Amino acid sequence: MLRLQSAAVYLLSFACALLFILQFTDWPSPFVLHLEIQNDQLAHLELVHEQGSARQRGPVVRMVAGKAAFQSIAFPITEPQVRELSLLDQNRSTSFSLRHAYLQIFGRKSLQIPVGQIRSGDVGTIVTRENDTAKISHRSGITKLKLVLPSRIQESRASRVLHGGIVAGIFGIAFALLWLTARQPEASTSISARDHSQWCGGFPYSCLRRCKCGAIERQRDRFVAEVE
Numbered sequence: 627m628l629r630l631q632s633a634a635v636y637l638l639s640f641a642c643a644l645l646f647i648l649q650f651t652d653w654p655s656p657f658v659l660h661l662e663i664q665n666d667q668l669a670h671l672e673l674v675h676e677q678g679s680a681r682q683r684g685p686v687v688r689m690v691a692g693k694a695a696f697q698s699i700a701f702p703i704t705e706p707q708v709r710e711l712s713l714l715d716q717n718r719s720t721s722f723s724l725r726h727a728y729l730q731i732f733g734r735k736s737l738q739i740p741v742g743q744i745r746s747g748d749v750g751t752i753v754t755r756e757n758d759t760a761k762i763s764h765r766s767g768i769t770k771l772k773l774v775l776p777s778r779i780q781e782s783r784a785s786r787v788l789h790g791g792i793v794a795g796i797f798g799i800a801f802a803l804l805w806l807t808a809r810q811p812e813a814s815t816s817i818s819a820r821d822h823s824q825w826c827g828g829f830p831y832s833c834l835r836r837c838k839c840g841a842i843e844r845q846r847d848r849f850v851a852e853v854e
Contacts, residue, residue, distance in 0.1 A: 724762065
């Protein structure tokens, strides 16, 4: 019984740690911005997004090495809603191109961002469009782009339920661990008492009893011999 409780404690501790990591890293992200970029120089891209009245800076930064071919990059967004997306190039690359931008929404259909919705976010940034590609260059300062969304987008119900389930799972497992931990001393005490009732000095009481009976019989035989 004690071994089963110990195994249950270890398994629950592992599950609690796993759920805590998922909650701490906000996995899965409610939103993920995907796009393809072609740049000649190293690009230091940073996502800035607005979720409502407060403007928040995205925690994900991507360093994109210069290549002749297009390469895919992704920016997870952990906020429960987004209203506006901006993309900054901190390295002030001379030029780069973007295409196939879309917002992946957990539990919903992805939202495509047409090339016409990729606009300049600063007077020093120039955006020209060619077919399905937006070509970006800048004259001064940091390159800043705006990816215009049709409206404010809320986190899906599936994402809310999943993240709420993770939090509930953490509390449930923590309660189970406390309950099992509280029961372990009682189990150890009962086992120790049972062992003490069956053993004494490293020998079973049954053996000691037989030895004691044998000693009594030998004393009786010795007394009878002396009387005779």
